[in-house]
Amino acid sequence: MKQGILYCVATPIGNLADMTERAKRILAEVDKIYAEDTRVTRGLLAHFGIQGSLASLHDYNEAGRVASIQAELEQGMQLALVSDAGTPLISDPGYKLVHALGSAGCKIVPVPGASALIAALSVAGLPTDRFVFEGFLPAKAVSRRKWLESLQEEPRTLVFYESSHRIAEMLADVATTLGEERQVVVLRELTKLFESIYRGSAGELVTQLSIDTNMSRGEFVVVVAGKVANEDQEQLSALRADSILAVLLEELPVKQAAAIAARLTGLPKNQLYKQALALS
Structure with missing residues (x-):
């Protein structure tokens, strides 16, 4: 008997041209497609001329579907899991199912594609x-x-x-x-x-x-951005101060430019005065 497989198939996040040829082929060939919202997936399949058997799998029924899906795989069925958009399980349903099937030794195959x-x-x-x-x-x-x-x-x-x-x-x-x-x-x-x-x-x-x-x-x-280490932050602040001073020095004398830059960056006025002198 043919081995059952669950394909986790990525679908477009907006632009339908991002649907891969492999994803289209697998969705056309599997015995059943489990979808987060069957209405959304039905529209996607229709766009590509795919006729498939659809069943829902979402946050509210996922746990209750695990046993029946495992039984289908044990019977040799080829199944696909899709979310409304993007890669399944990434802030979408499917974790409970994939975890349980993986623990049971079922074959699960990723079909990569779009991910926001x-x-x-x-x-x-x-x-x-x-x-x-x-x-x-x-x-x-x-x-x-x-x-x-x-x-x-x-x-x-x-x-x-x-x-x-x-x-x-x-x-x-x-x-x-x-x-x-x-x-x-x-x-x-x-x-x-x-x-x-x-x-x-x-x-x-x-x-x-x-x-x-x-x-x-x-x-x-x-x-x-993650938190920048103190020494890196100081370096970034100095670079930002240089940019600010370069603009101010086009219109203002060094002392005044340094004073305004100090107010904008929080850096010491004396330090900025030296930077302004170097720039000017």
Whole structure:
């Protein structure tokens, strides 16, 4: 009898052209497709002319489906697991199923493709050698702030998912808990028609979002720089001061430029005066 296989199939996060040929072939060939929302997946299959048997697998019925899916695999069935968009199990249902089937010795095969997490990191311009994926933060403000406070000392790049109705509050909480100067990249509607990327400090992006209403529409990935070590922070502050001084010195004398730069950066006025002299 043919060995049963569960394929974990990645689907597009927006642009349907990102669907891989392998994913289309497997979805067309399997005996059954387990989908987070069968209505969403039915539309995807229709777009590619695929007719498949669909069944739901979401947060509310996943635990109850494990035994029957394992039985189907033991009968030699070929199955696929998909989420509404992107790679299954990444902030989507499937962990309980895959964990149980893996523990039972069932064959599970990844079919890689689109992932909002990886797409965001590839263009954010923040360190990617080490990062932490935090998924969605708690919906309640108090819990969200406590969660962020627990990440204050985290040196790795942080990645979050967020919805349109909480993005403003989430960015405000990042500015409050991690600091207004913490560098943030907000990626909106990745791979879709109105894809947008916003870069700046947490404080700057909070202000920008309050002005630009379009910035709060759609689906978001928020990438936040990790905490910089003190010596690195000092180096970054000095570089930032150089940039500020270079602009100020175009219009102001050295002493006045140093005084204004000190107010903007919090660095000692004497240090900035020496930097300004060197630049001028």
